[in-house]
Each structure stands twice: as C-alpha cells, then as structure tokens.
Amino acid sequence: MTRPALTPSQNRVFDFIRSHIRDQQTPPTLAEIGAALSLRSTNGVHKLVLALEQKGYITRTPMVSRGISLAESDDPFTLTEAPPLLPIVGKVRSDRPDQLRRNPAGALVVDPRFLGRAGAASCIIAISGDDGMLELGIRRSDLLLVEETDWQQLLNGELSAAIIGERIIARRFDFARNRFHLRSSARGYTEESFRADSPGCHIIGRVLSVMRKL
Amino acid sequence: MTRPALTPSQNRVFDFIRSHIRDQQTPPTLAEIGAALSLRSTNGVHKLVLALEQKGYITRTPMVSRGISLAESDDPFTLTEAPPLLPIVGKVRSDRPDQLRRNPAGALVVDPRFLGRAGAASCIIAISGDDGMLELGIRRSDLLLVEETDWQQLLNGELSAAIIGERIIARRFDFARNRFHLRSSARGYTEESFRADSPGCHIIGRVLSVMRKL
DNA sequence: TGGATTGGTGAATGAATTATCACCTACCCG
DNA sequence: CGGGTAGGTGATAATTCATTCACCAATCCA
Numbered sequence: 001m002t003r004p005a006l007t008p009s010q011n012r013v014f015d016f017i018r019s020h021i022r023d024q025q026t027p028p029t030l031a032e033i034g035a036a037l038s039l040r041s042t043n044g045v046h047k048l049v050l051a052l053e054q055k056g057y058i059t060r061t062p063m064v065s066r067g068i069s070l071a072e073s074d075d076p077f078t079l080t081e082a083p084p085l086l087p088i089v090g091k092v093r094s095d096r097p098d099q100l101r102r103n104p105a106g107a108l109v110v111d112p113r114f115l116g117r118a119g120a121a122s123c124i125i126a127i128s129g130d131d132g133m134l135e136l137g138i139r140r141s142d143l144l145l146v147e148e149t150d151w152q153q154l155l156n157g158e159l160s161a162a163i164i165g166e167r168i169i170a171r172r173f174d175f176a177r178n179r180f181h182l183r184s185s186a187r188g189y190t191e192e193s194f195r196a197d198s199p200g201c202h203i204i205g206r207v208l209s210v211m212r213k214l
Numbered sequence: 215m216t217r218p219a220l221t222p223s224q225n226r227v228f229d230f231i232r233s234h235i236r237d238q239q240t241p242p243t244l245a246e247i248g249a250a251l252s253l254r255s256t257n258g259v260h261k262l263v264l265a266l267e268q269k270g271y272i273t274r275t276p277m278v279s280r281g282i283s284l285a286e287s288d289d290p291f292t293l294t295e296a297p298p299l300l301p302i303v304g305k306v307r308s309d310r311p312d313q314l315r316r317n318p319a320g321a322l323v324v325d326p327r328f329l330g331r332a333g334a335a336s337c338i339i340a341i342s343g344d345d346g347m348l349e350l351g352i353r354r355s356d357l358l359l360v361e362e363t364d365w366q367q368l369l370n371g372e373l374s375a376a377i378i379g380e381r382i383i384a385r386r387f388d389f390a391r392n393r394f395h396l397r398s399s400a401r402g403y404t405e406e407s408f409r410a411d412s413p414g415c416h417i418i419g420r421v422l423s424v425m426r427k428l
Numbered sequence: 429t430g431g432a433t434t435g436g437t438g439a440a441t442g443a444a445t446t447a448t449c450a451c452c453t454a455c456c457c458g
Numbered sequence: 459c460g461g462g463t464a465g466g467t468g469a470t471a472a473t474t475c476a477t478t479c480a481c482c483a484a485t486c487c488a
Binding site for chain 2: 021025070109110114
C-alpha cells in the first residue's frame with residue numbers, strides 16, 4: 001500500500017473527509033469540504049479530491065452526491081469489509097413466495113465464509129419449523145442460511161429449504177415425475193411429495209449453513 | 215425507548231437504510247430506497263421516510279441529499295462497532311489450556327446476539343471433536359461459540375465445552391464429589407468422569423451457540 | 429356507509445450537488 | 459527565464475435529489 005505522499009492541502013481534505021464520515025455517518029459534499037477549509041470555489045475542492053482519487057486514497061462515484069468513499073485498506077473504519085447482513089424472514093405462506101423478503105423479522109450478521117460461493121444478495125436467514133432433519137443436526141427454530149434458487153437448479157439429494165403452508169422446513173430434495181419429494185432424515189417423519197406447481201409447497205433454495213443460539 | 219411500532223413497509227425502509235449506511239458508508243437517497251423496494255415514485259418513499267422520522271427512528275436534514283441519519287438510541291453499538299471477530303482455536307492439549315488462544319486457526323465474524331450477555335473478549339470458537347451431543351444437534355466439526363469460564367461458574371446440567379486429550383467436545387457438565395461428570399446425549403456414548411484436577415480434562419466454558427457450514 | 433390511515437403512481441419544480449471552462453497566483457526546478 | 463505543478467476564484471452547465479401537488483386503492487374502524 002505504498003501510495004504517493006499527500007501535499008499539505010490534500011492531507012487536510014483527506015482528514016476532513018475521514019472525520020466527516022466517522023462523525024456524520026455520511027461523506028461530505030464538495031461544498032462542505034470547501035467550507036471547512038475556507039475555500040470559496042468548489043472547483044478547488046474538486047481538484048484536490050481528484051488528486052486524492054488518483055493517488056488512491058479515496059474512491060468516487062461520478063454524478064452522485066457525496067459519492068466519496070475511503071479506499072480500502074485505510075483505517076479500522078473501512079479496513080474490515082462489512083460482513084454480510086442477511087434478512088431474517090418473517091411469516092410467509094407457500095402460495096406467496098414473493099413475500100419472502102417482505103417482512104423481515106430482523107437481520108443477522110454472518111461470516112462471509114458461510115455463504116460459500118453464493119452472493120450475499122441472494123441469501124436469507126430462515127427459521128427451521130420442525131425437527132425433520134434432526135439426524136443432520138438441524139432442529140426446530142434453528143437459523144438456516146438459505147441461498148435462494150429456483151428448484152430447477154437443485155440437484156437431487158441436495159439439502160433444501162421449503163415453505164409448506166406457513167412453515168419453513170429443511171429437507172432433502174428430489175425431483176421425479178413432475179413431483180417434489182422432500183425426504184426427512186428423522187424418525188417419525190415421513191416423506192412428503194408435492195406436484196411441482198402445487199401452491200402448498202414452495203422451494204426457497206439450498207441450505208448453506210445452520211446456526212443456533214442455545 | 216418506546217417508539218411507536220413500524221408498519222411492514224416502514225420496517226422494510228428502515229432496514230434498508232440501516233444496511234445501506236452500514237455497507238455503503240452513506241445513507242441512501244430517496245430514489246435508491248425506492249429502487250430497492252421496487253417503488254416507482256419517490257413520493258411514496260418520501261412519505262414512508264417521513265413516518266420513520268415522526269416515529270423517532272431516524273433524523274433528517276431538510277434539503278440535503280442523503281440527509282438521513284439513524285436516531286440515537288438505535289443502538290449506535292451494532293452499527294458503528296464492528297461485529298465481534300472471535301478466534302478459532304487450533305490444536306490444543308488438555309494439560310496446556312493456557313495455549314487456547316495461542317495458535318488461532320483463523321477468526322470468525324459472528325452476530326453479537328450469539329454472545330448473549332458474554333463479552334466478546336471472553337469468547338472463542340472451538341471445533342466440536344465428536345458426535346457426543348448429536349441429540350442436541352451438535353455434530354463433529356461444528357463450530358462452537360464458547361464463553362470461557364472457570365468450571366466453578368458452571369451450573370450442573372449446563373452445556374459445556376471441554377478439552378479431553380487433544381479433542382474438544384461438548385457435554386453436559388455435572389460436578390459431584392470432586393469429579394467432573396460429562397454426560398453425552400447420544401446413543402453409544404457413555405458418561406465420562408474426571409478428577410477436578412486431572413490433566414486429562416480441561417473445562418473451557420459454556421457453549422453459547424452452534425454453527426455449521428454444510 | 430363513510431372517513432381516516434397507509435402506501436402508492438406520476439409529474440413538476442426548484443434547491444443541492446457535481447462537473448467543467450477560463451483564467452489567475454505562487455512555487456519549485458532545470 | 460521558461461515551464462510544470464499545485465491550488466485558487468468565479469461562473470455556468472448538467473445532473474441528482476428533495477419536495478410538493480393531484481389523485482388512486484386498500485384496509486381498518488366507528
């Protein structure tokens with residue numbers, strides 16, 4: 001990270017930007033920077049900011065107000081890339097799968113490694129509604145990290161999350177003769193199967209991780 | 215902090231604002247909020263944001279782009295403060311418990327809620343070495359979030375993590391007649407017991423959470 | 429039934445903000 | 459001296475963004 005040294009003026013601008021983000025929770029506008037350094041013209045600021053960008057101290061988004069962000073690697077503030085914050089799904093019904101992200105019951109910070117190759121945007125946290133996968137160590141009210149996918153993407157035998165009625169459950173997924181077969185691995189649970197277009201069953205995606213607070 | 219409850223729509227907006235600030239380091243514009251919630255008009259967003267302000271969830275600066283900030287009281291903690299990064303314990307031996315944090319095999323970001331009342335400084339991530347707590351949904355190689363405590367602090371029956379030899383296991387803890395009794399909940403595992411000062415067994419603390427990447 | 433609340437669409441207006449142009453000053457350096 | 463670089467003023471164009479108005483639909487409740 002050997003970036004070119006900053007001139008005194010550039011240093012003042014950079015310091016101001018950094019503290020503004022920390023204190024105000026938002027980057028400054030060019031005019032605000034100018035006011036802080038007693039500059040009458042935003043153009044002077046513009047050039048200084050441009051220099052900061054070229055030297056790799058900040059990143060800018062063109063034509064966006066306050067489109068300044070600190071370059072990675074700078075200070076503890078941006079140093080750790082913000083870990084994913086996934087929505088926890090609330091009440092849903094199998095016939096309204098579009099409502100999955102509608103009423104999040106909150107959000108959960110997860111380690112990015114739990115996502116595997118999946119993007120954070122396609123992942124949600126669902127709460128297991130039964131003990132049907134007990135042998136696999138998944139219990140009622142466990143937190144399931146689910147990658148949303150079409151059921152067409154699932155391989156037979158993959159661990160999937162599905163909405164049955166108003167309950168979200170984890171099951172092994174199999175597709176055959178136009179029907180889903182949801183296999184449990186716990187004694188006392190029988191296999192359930194649904195027509196692929198049944199409103200009583202919606203496949204959310206594949207289960208990537210399980211978490212539980214004791 | 216008894217603020218009026220939020221409607222589902224307001225909740226979605228609030229969550230989006232919070233995560234936007236969190237990972238973009240800048241509050242969203244009305245248009246950005248609208249895009250995220252699939253609203254065509256910024257006016258709808260404007261009204262929702264207005265409601266959030268009136269209910270005391272956010273503060274706004276008029277006529278300022280991105281002039282939204284989270285109201286105090288919405289725990290500035292989880293927001294500003296980076297989520298806990300806990301060390302993952304590497305190889306250890308029961309007779310050298312002081313080496314627990316010596317050679318961490320990495321670190322894991324966890325949601326602060328998994329810690330319960332425990333401080334992040336006293337918590338570590340250990341890897342379960344067997345299936346002795348299968349009935350509880352804990353399996354070999356699961357990640358255990360353990361609060362380090364003296365065994366004297368543990369209540370009988372609490373779920374604890376212990377080092378036996380070179381393996382870390384989760385067990386129910388009981389103390390009687392100067393001996394630890396580590397009870398398994400899985401068939402095929404028998405209770406083990408150790409003298410309180412046995413070098414073959416070290417109690418790490420209590421297990422607060424379990425996580426597993428599939 | 430009728431009104432209040434909430435959440436929308438769509439469009440228009442103006443303030444806020446960024447980008448850019450012309451031109452100036454000071455300083456360092458070959 | 460001449461030229462390059464950094465930093466500045468001032469003005470203006472271009473775009474983003476917040477605000478506001480008119481109107482609509484669903485829901486809840488008296």
